[in-house]
Amino acid sequence: MHESLLKYIRNHSTTTLTEQDVEAIKKTFVHKHYRKRQYLLQEGEVSKYVVFIIKGAMRQYTVDAKGIEHVSRLSIENWWVGDRESSTNLTPSIYNIDAWEETDVLQTTLTDFAKYLSHIAAFGEMFRKLDERHAFAMQKRLNAAISMTAEQRYNDLEKNYPQFLQRFPQHIIASYLGITKETLSRIRTQTVKK
């Protein structure tokens, strides 16, 4: 059950995990299943879990005043989910996170993480790198949102995250790109033709 998490930590840090570290990780990160459409986090709640996806897919989104959903993040196997801003500052989240497929995760509360795992150097290193990569990815996506055409953004997504196109339906992809379903459909038809 914990193999993919341990592998992930080992791949993303230079510090070796000791036997005790592995035991502590296995005890602290517990398995949880989310049914399709089940919430991990709802708008207004404080995000209090550290969650690693073993199998499945989740999406993070806001809902505007007209009830329209706007997808801000998509996550699949071997990704971390959660609203770091909310959990770091203990402020209510503006996001919803739910399972898009039947999803298995390993999760722990931030309290338990701090209590049993915060002494493990590999975690500190891994999360610092994750923060950094996340900041870079956000900067790029923002830049794409303000400067690229819908078609360029779609091509970028196809190049960088081809798996998203297999796992999520067109309306979710359109929302993630900040374009209409009709525009996405037109782009896909053109791309196939080329």
Next chain:
Amino acid sequence: MHESLLKYIRNHSTTTLTEQDVEAIKKTFVHKHYRKRQYLLQEGEVSKYVVFIIKGAMRQYTVDAKGIEHVSRLSIENWWVGDRESSTNLTPSIYNIDAWEETDVLQTTLTDFAKYLSHIAAFGEMFRKLDERHAFAMQKRLNAAISMTAEQRYNDLEKNYPQFLQRFPQHIIASYLGITKETLSRIRTQTVKK
């Protein structure tokens, strides 16, 4: 000359700076003046400076295939500038950074930073917090770009960074928001009327 930088570091970390730390900072961060429109970084170069603005304003932007500039970041006094992704991964930057006003900065190369300042705990703490805050801000701005109306985005900017509206002209603000000058102008007229 170094007062605002030292004050900034002290305000953003819990670790005390020693006399030796202060001396090392003063020696390593040197003053540089950028004339209006002078480049700090050009697209294709690797970003190799750590730069703190003492006085003035800079902008970070990309230029698309049609020669249109897209402003991804605006920075004023007490902000750090540079492309962290480029300097961390040693990859050519996709951004240009130039001075929008006559600008005075304190800057050092990453090599000198690593050599003379990386042992100072306050810096590590400060940059970790900066990365975190930057990731949060990017996530919010991205969310705004894909889900909010032009008017909501303008109001958000007015609330969070009112100083930008005084320091940068309308076409820069419009580009930063990812909207046309005409739309911005219409929003401003409406806002005044309300």
